[in-house]
Amino acid sequence: MAGAAALRRSARRISRHLAAASSFSRSALQQPERLLSSQASPEHGVRGAVSGSELALYPPERVRNFSIIAHVDHGKSTLADRLLELTGTIQKGHGQPQYLDKLQVERERGITVKAQTATMFYRHTTASQDSDAPRYLLNLIDTPGHVDFSYEVSRSLAACQGALLVVDAAQGVQAQTIANFYLAFESNLSIIPVINKIDQPTADPDNVKEQLKRLFDIDPSEALLTSAKTGKGLEQVLPAVIDRIPSPPGKCDSPVRMLLLDSYYDEYKGVICHVAVVDGALRKGDKIASAATGRAYEVLDVGIMHPELTPTGVLYTGQVGYVISGMRSTKEARIGDTLHQAKSTVEPLPGFKPAKHMVFSGLYPADGSDFEALSHAIEKLTCNDASVSVTKETSNALGMGFRCGFLGLLHMDVFHQRLEQEYGAQVISTIPTVPYIFEYGDGSKIQVENPAALASNPGKRVAACWEPTVIATIIIPSEYVGPVIMLCSERRGEQLEYTFIDAQRALLKYRLPLKEIIVDFYNELKGITSGYATFDYEDSEYQQSDLVKLDILLNGQPVDAMATIVHNQKAQRVGKELVEKLKKFIERQMFEITIQAAIGSKIIARETLSAMRKNVLAKCYGGDITRKKKLLEKQKEGKKRMKRVGSVDIPQEAFHELLKVSNSK
Amino acid sequence: MHRLAIPLVSHLPSRKPAPIRRRPQDARRHASSTAATYSSTPPSPSLSPLPPASAYVHLPFCRKRCHYCDFPIVALGSAAPPRGQGADDPRIVDYVRLLLREVAATRPVSDDGVPLETVFFGGGTPSLVPPRLVAAVLDALRGRFGLSACPEVSIEMDPGTFDAARLAELVGVGVNRVSLGVQAFQEDLLRACGRAHGVKEVHEALGILTSCEGLQNWSMDLISSLPNQTQEMWEESLRCTVDARPTHVSVYDLQIEQGTKFGQMYTPGVFPLPSDTESASFYKIASKHLSEAGYNHYEISSYCKPGYECKHNLTYWQNRPFYAFGLGSASYINGVRYSRPKRMKEYAEWVQELEDGRWIHKCRSSDMKDLAMDVVMLSLRTARGLDLQSFSKSFGKSLTLSLCNVFKPFVESGLVIAMDSKRRALPHIDFELDLQNEGDFGSRVAFIRLSDPEGFLLSNELISLAFGIISP
Structure with missing residues (x-):
């Protein structure tokens, strides 16, 4: 099953969309400055403005499309910045670092969530020392690094012929390095290993070379040694790109056919698509159609990202740029789709898949009255992230809200963070869940995306249940192998591989139920390995499991938003933890509260919260009642923020805290 | 500070103040309120502003600040309290002057002059103010607003700040109700609260009060949930209270306020403060003991012998209007609540503005x-x-x-x-x-x-x- 892969995909896609969206308005502002800037010297062949006739000077053999892939923090963004500077695409010291990471969430987390492309012009002087040296058009396609977005990455990689595989000279190969390498390898890309951060005192490039040889069969002599920080070795990078990466293979005289890499929504221009032209040429005014939806559009604007939107009126075979075509929503612009000349039948480019949602969670306004505001924020955000599925749902505890499907965990996190940071929405999210399949004795089957929707007492026998799994890759210093094996077996993992990648580091592969890693697996893994573990995963198939629905009841009333689906053997423990946690976070009220966890009608855990004893202001306050009144009004406001089930008030923190339990230990 | 009340059966002050500007409607009003018992003919909370018939007067002076106190007070220092008629503390004299200016600058709400039924001198420790100055304020109020024939005139007093002569003098000028700030009957607890008196002064004060001929109506304050207070101590305090036979008892539950010494030292519910359960139990014990001793629990923190509700406090609880004078005091006039500045300098400036007619009330009236x-x-x-x-x-x-x-x-x-x-x-x-x-x-x-x-x-x-x- 594509579960895990889809998970990853979703996360990547989401964040990417987000990034691109926010970059746009900035770009509009920056452009004039760039046009005037002295750095766009003739030496680089092109000024800020680029005409269509200039692009015509770059036939496929003068074009290179490549991406940079790396484990997080191995220096991908800094290397990208340096290449952009080196080619005069951005001015050194101007603009912010991590140029291509536009979103606050990307900068904070040091991740890329939306793909970006940047076109650079480069004179290949090492081949010929004179001014007749040939000029090349280089497209850097920046991809998310996280597993959630692997589908998006695979689409971006499909537009490339090569990749720079960046590895930290001290840390060596890590989990995402492996995942990314295989993605690139499967896309038949020419891989240029770049051992970066060689300026560090602990750098050990020879060891890294050995790892690359052992794991990927990469010849040590191919590795470039660089320090993006000091600039050392950078001069070798672009010549290597030109020499080692093939030019794009398209047919110049065919009708236009292009791959949609990503899209984002701009308030003024509508949907902007990043595309790689595979065959033919795309001109302003052309009529194009989507292979996935069949819809036709007129090309209103076309150009390159240099590095901001730069209209050229045309894109030629092998080139990468943007298209604006009057699409109204990014839902029409599906990543991996083929756009082609309208009214001609073309073979769609391979690999298109619709988004697959692997993690679901209910999103509710933190303050009940804000439903409209949340609805609006979600609508706007999904304009830029079509990979989130959204349906309305209602909860007895939380009121009206949305059930959202995400590509993966990071995708979900990023979505929450963007809702808060970019749209100021305050949300309560319910315990994330995965799509389970329940089959009943009568042969009926249901897919469960919301545990509350699963009947607690269905009145018929459950014949079988299935849950999605992932294949996880974990790389750790060998002294941590024991605890990590323990952790994986607690999480119901099945060991598939246990090897050493060098003298100190072990590689573990596990099949794990997706549910077991969606809450706090990574944090715990980091915790027990002093932060040394790296972790990546891909979708795998569904497996049959003994699953039960766990209800939480307050004074006998089920709280739908707190229902979860757990493995039968863990139900007791999870139930107990949830109930204890709730006891801690629900405040005493004017009556006793029983907190129970139940499977069907069987109570498996129970706590009692005794009634509040005293809340009185028996103080002398004379005629000055204003302070007392303020206190009572504050208390009233506090009650208003609570969520109520039956007569029990539940603080919002209780919902947040529950997210932290559900799986662990 | 506390606001306690007069018995509904009034006791004539030993020197009866002549009611000024007494008019027919005053008489009616007076008649109805003296006839009233609280539970049978309660005044309804009114929407149409009545003229105030109560006045609160803040006398902020204390010898020192108690550790739980966050009221606007002026600590005079540990110098011996002025028991005699010696030189008055100039800070007190200056303040009373300011008070008199405020009274003079305050226009009666009704020209018809509804006289005052209750006056409450709260603090602070009003018993530190020389009786003739209290009399001056009372005279000023009488002159400005009128006093009914049998008004309830209460004053807060602390043990150790007065002798029999001083009490007699107060009664002589028209005070007919005393609220004694005892708080506890245990030396350790009093010391821990930072009270300026000990248990000995408490018993002395009780002796003075109970032997004062002209004073039939007096109240005692207690505080529960003090640090290190045990149930035995609390029961002892309640027993001593009942034995002293006050007409009224106020039982306050310690509130830990920010910015007080206790606020820095303690966390509510955490030792040495009692837990919520213990503290609730103190409250219940008080309710039980005092009820059994014949006191009505007529308000969350107030108990009285039948007929001895604090009339002044009923004004507050029935949402009726009242005047207020002095530092930090809160008035409720024509539907508008106003709290005066809590700092002396600002209060003095405010009085000046009031006199100049420059003061415009900035608070919106309540909806x-x-x-x-x-x-x-x-x-x-x-x-x-x-x-x-x-x-x-x-x-x-x-x-x-x-x-x-x-x-x-x-x-x-x-x-x-x-x-x-x-x-x-x-x-x-x-x-x-x-x-x-x-x-x-x-x-x-x-x-x-x-x-x-x-x-x-x-x-x-x-x-x-x-x-x-x-x-x-």
Whole structure:
């Protein structure tokens, strides 16, 4: 099953969309400055403005499309910045670092969530020392690094012929390095290993070379040694790109056919698509159609990202740029789709898949009255992230809200963070869940995306249940192998591989139920390995499991938003933890509260919260009642923020805290 | 500081002040209030502003600040208290001058001159103010607003700040009710609170009060939930209180306020403060002991012998208007609440503005919601409770019904008591039946009150629930 892969995909896609969206308005502002800037010297062949006739000077053999892939923090963004500077695409010291990471969430987390492309012009002087040296058009396609977005990455990689595989000279190969390498390898890309951060005192490039040889069969002599920080070795990078990466293979005289890499929504221009032209040429005014939806559009604007939107009126075979075509929503612009000349039948480019949602969670306004505001924020955000599925749902505890499907965990996190940071929405999210399949004795089957929707007492026998799994890759210093094996077996993992990648580091592969890693697996893994573990995963198939629905009841009333689906053997423990946690976070009220966890009608855990004893202001306050009144009004406001089930008030923190339990230990 | 009251059967002051500007309507009013007992003919919370018939006067001087106190006070220092008629402390004299200016600059609300029924000298420690200065203030009030024939004139006094002569002098100028700030009967507890007196002074003061011929009506303050206070200590204090036979007792529950010494030292509910459970138990013990000794628990923190409710405090709880004078004091006039500046310099400037006619009240007057919240908050603090018919008349039937609905589960659990017009408790089923029968609601239920002690103990919760209905 594509579960895990889809998970990853979703996360990547989401964040990417987000990034691109926010970059746009900035770009509009920056452009004039760039046009005037002295750095766009003739030496680089092109000024800020680029005409269509200039692009015509770059036939496929003068074009290179490549991406940079790396484990997080191995220096991908800094290397990208340096290449952009080196080619005069951005001015050194101007603009912010991590140029291509536009979103606050990307900068904070040091991740890329939306793909970006940047076109650079480069004179290949090492081949010929004179001014007749040939000029090349280089497209850097920046991809998310996280597993959630692997589908998006695979689409971006499909537009490339090569990749720079960046590895930290001290840390060596890590989990995402492996995942990314295989993605690139499967896309038949020419891989240029770049051992970066060689300026560090602990750098050990020879060891890294050995790892690359052992794991990927990469010849040590191919590795470039660089320090993006000091600039050392950078001069070798672009010549290597030109020499080692093939030019794009398209047919110049065919009708236009292009791959949609990503899209984002701009308030003024509508949907902007990043595309790689595979065959033919795309001109302003052309009529194009989507292979996935069949819809036709007129090309209103076309150009390159240099590095901001730069209209050229045309894109030629092998080139990468943007298209604006009057699409109204990014839902029409599906990543991996083929756009082609309208009214001609073309073979769609391979690999298109619709988004697959692997993690679901209910999103509710933190303050009940804000439903409209949340609805609006979600609508706007999904304009830029079509990979989130959204349906309305209602909860007895939380009121009206949305059930959202995400590509993966990071995708979900990023979505929450963007809702808060970019749209100021305050949300309560319910315990994330995965799509389970329940089959009943009568042969009926249901897919469960919301545990509350699963009947607690269905009145018929459950014949079988299935849950999605992932294949996880974990790389750790060998002294941590024991605890990590323990952790994986607690999480119901099945060991598939246990090897050493060098003298100190072990590689573990596990099949794990997706549910077991969606809450706090990574944090715990980091915790027990002093932060040394790296972790990546891909979708795998569904497996049959003994699953039960766990209800939480307050004074006998089920709280739908707190229902979860757990493995039968863990139900007791999870139930107990949830109930204890709730006891801690629900405040005493004017009556006793029983907190129970139940499977069907069987109570498996129970706590009692005794009634509040005293809340009185028996103080002398004379005629000055204003302070007392303020206190009572504050208390009233506090009650208003609570969520109520039956007569029990539940603080919002209780919902947040529950997210932290559900799986662990 | 505390505001306590006069018995409804008034006691004539030994030197009877001549009522000034007494008019026929004053007489009527006086007659009705003396005849009244609190529970039988309660004044309804009024929407149309009546002229105030009460005045609060703040006398902020203390020898030192108690460790729990966050009131606006002026600490005079540990110098011996002025017991005799020696040189008055200039800070006190200056302040009284300021007070008199404020009184003079305050226009009576009604030209018809409704006289004052109650005057309350609160503090601070008003007993530190020389009696002739108290008399000067009282004279000024009489001159400006009139005093009814038998007004309740209360003063707060602390043990160790007065002798028999000084008390007699106060009574002589018209004071007829004393509120004695005892707080505890244990030396250790008094010291830990930072009180300026010990147990010896407490007994001396009790002796002086009980042997004062002209004083029949006096109250005692106690504080429960003090640090390191045990149940035995609390019971001892209650026993000593009952033995002293005051007409009125105020039992306060220690509140830890920010910015006080206790605020820095202690966390509510954490040792050496009692836990919530222990503290609730202290409250219940007080309610039980004092009730058994013949005191009515007529307000959350107030107990009295029958007929000895504090009339001045009833003004507050019935949401009636009142004047206020002095540092940090709060008045309620023409529907507007105003708290005076809490710092002396600002207060002095404010008095100047008032005299110059430059002071314009900046607070918005309260709207209907605020008024409804005030009425609910204040009346639910009393044993009389909320008069539903009167509330309904002022604020509408649907609000009254919603209010009753929110209390329904608590009527059932016994925290709230529904009563008929004769103040007999109704079974919760009657309350619910009455509620279901919307058109006819009120046919049986006339009052709701919080139960004693459980409902009173959760009054903040219950009142804030009502606030949520009134102002969602």
